[in-house]
Amino acid sequence: MSLPPVDETKEPAAISGLPEAPSARPQSNEAPKSPAYRRYLKRQRRRTLFIQLSRLLLLAGLLALWEIAARLRWVDSMLTSKPSQIFSSFRELTVEGDLLKHTWTTGLEMLVGIALSMAAGTLIAILFWWSTYASKILEPYIVVLNALPKVALGPIFYIWLGDRYSIYGMAIAISIIVTIMMIESGFKELAKTKLKLMESFGATRLQMLKMVMLPASVPNFIATLKVNVGLTLVGVIMGEFLSSKAGLGYLIIYGGQVFQMNLVMVSVCMLALMSVVAYGVVNWIGNLLMKKYHYEG
Amino acid sequence: MGVPQIEMRDVGLSYFSPKHETEALRDIRLEVKAGEFISIVGPSGCGKSTLLSLVSGMLKPTRGEVLLMGERVNGVSPRVGYMLQHDHLFEWRDVLSNLLVGAEVRRIDKKKAKEKALYLLERYGLGGFAHHSPSQLSGGMRQRVALVRTLVAEPDILLLDEPFSALDFQTRLTLADDVHHIIKEQGKTAILVTHDIPEAITMADRVLVMSKRPSTFSASYDIVFDEGPDLTPWRKREAGRFQEYFNGIWKELDAHVASAG
Structure with a gap:
């Protein structure tokens, strides 16, 4: 009485914000596609193409409008800069200046910040799960810390940690509370369902943690990491605004102070690029982990 | 006759919260022989699952004691296996x-x-x-x-906490046959908690009915069929005395539900 395995190949969900891939279902090769299905596929492909083209066109249009507006003096290019200028100063800054060095500085700060706040956040969430007392005692503090605008702590970090390490202080301050709360709520959800079995076998807390809580939290870790990347970057830039001698945040503030809009714009573009890359990397790592732990159908 | 494999002596259990004290179980007396299969039915929320948690050692009784092979239960015992919903x-x-x-x-x-x-x-x-x-x-x-x-x-003892209730009807019937066969073949002692009366009758050697809260056992039925002891649960549904047992248990349960309403 062995039933055939249910193998529902789920459609890959469009998590990445990328346009939906034309549904390339693993249609077995022997089944011929009906004309209606073929028309459907064609329509889908055309739709995707249209969306992607429109996106490019929108970007190009905006850049062109910006350039024209600056050239025809509809706007003051001292205030707005213009794409061609941004591009040439990007070249200058990378070749002669040290834009890449500054980008690297900020990137490294972001990586270290993410690693630290994920690790510390996870440890604290584990502590809260382990000890109901600890979580009850610390709960109001977490609530207050969460509501407190972390930027207000800037001067304190600067005095305590110096101009370099205060950036990490700010990055972690901004991202850790949300990290703790997300991971903890994931743990609570798991504790309600998956732990009953472990209890019935008489498992210790450490066994529950290793065998259930951590592996079962993988999807939640990835979601938390995605949020964490954005928040940490905010923290890093904020930290650099307040006190630093290098980094994209430093360049932006500096450019603003000496009224060099080109420098500001180039730095902002680099920052945008960096967050896209970071998001892509996290997505990729996430997909790898999801596959490793069989979270896909 | 040796020591019963599972024994509950005047067990009671109360839940405490800052506002209430809820008496869930009262004066539970139970003896289960090695290799015996018993079913427990009762109105929903009557503490059937709580009773299993007591046997497994996941909960401690407020009053009385639970013994496995004559030894007092203290924490989760490796003798016990739990099959959950x-x-x-x-x-x-x-x-x-x-x-x-x-x-x-x-x-x-x-x-x-x-x-x-x-x-x-x-x-x-x-x-x-x-x-x-x-x-x-x-x-x-x-x-x-x-x-x-x-x-x-x-484990020597299997506790089955409504193990079929999340399944569709057809799967349920075939699986009940399988599980019954596996448990009998492995010679395990088993307690099945269910709200499905036919399931309770066909799986077990003995069916116990629980009353509403504070719950206790209100009736016990030894299940014996004239057709022989080795019927599968499926066959038992067609056996002569099935309907008789069903009606008896139904009436017993109905009395609890009626008095609750």
Whole structure:
């Protein structure tokens, strides 16, 4: 009485914000596609193409409008800069200046910040799960810390940690509370369902943690990491605004102070690029982990 | 006659919260012989699952004592295996490694446990699925895997907490046959908690009816069929005395529900 395995190949969900891939279902090769299905596929492909083209066109249009507006003096290019200028100063800054060095500085700060706040956040969430007392005692503090605008702590970090390490202080301050709360709520959800079995076998807390809580939290870790990347970057830039001698945040503030809009714009573009890359990397790592732990159908 | 495998002596259990004290169980007296299969039915919320938690040692009784083989229960006992309503298979482990969860927790020799797991899989028609992921199995197969997982930890006593209630009717009937066969073949003592009267009658040697809160056993039926002792649960549904048992238990339960309303 062995039933055939249910193998529902789920459609890959469009998590990445990328346009939906034309549904390339693993249609077995022997089944011929009906004309209606073929028309459907064609329509889908055309739709995707249209969306992607429109996106490019929108970007190009905006850049062109910006350039024209600056050239025809509809706007003051001292205030707005213009794409061609941004591009040439990007070249200058990378070749002669040290834009890449500054980008690297900020990137490294972001990586270290993410690693630290994920690790510390996870440890604290584990502590809260382990000890109901600890979580009850610390709960109001977490609530207050969460509501407190972390930027207000800037001067304190600067005095305590110096101009370099205060950036990490700010990055972690901004991202850790949300990290703790997300991971903890994931743990609570798991504790309600998956732990009953472990209890019935008489498992210790450490066994529950290793065998259930951590592996079962993988999807939640990835979601938390995605949020964490954005928040940490905010923290890093904020930290650099307040006190630093290098980094994209430093360049932006500096450019603003000496009224060099080109420098500001180039730095902002680099920052945008960096967050896209970071998001892509996290997505990729996430997909790898999801596959490793069989979270896909 | 030796010591009963499971014995509950005047057990009572109350839940405490800052505002209320709820008496869930009162004066529970129960003796189960080794190899006996008993079913417990009762109105919903009457503390059937609580009773199982007491036997397993996951809960401590407020009054009285629970004994397994004459020894007082103190914490979760390795003699007891629990089969829950949901299979709780871990999707990040394949079937085989899911089967070893209990053995791993209880630090049973890994090689021996693995051999046993593979043998049981083969024996109960899941041979080809050791390295499948749980999401590739049907609901009925998942529950059978859950039962095998419990058996790998080598308990003497199996506690079944509405193990079929999440399944569709057809799967339920076939699985009941399978589970009954497996438990009898492995010679385990079992307590099944259910709200399904036919299921209770056809699986067990004895059916106990619980009253509403504070619950206690209000009636006990020894299930004996003229057609012979080796009927499968499926066949028992057609046996002569089935309807008689059903009506008796139904009336008994109905009285509790009526007096509650």
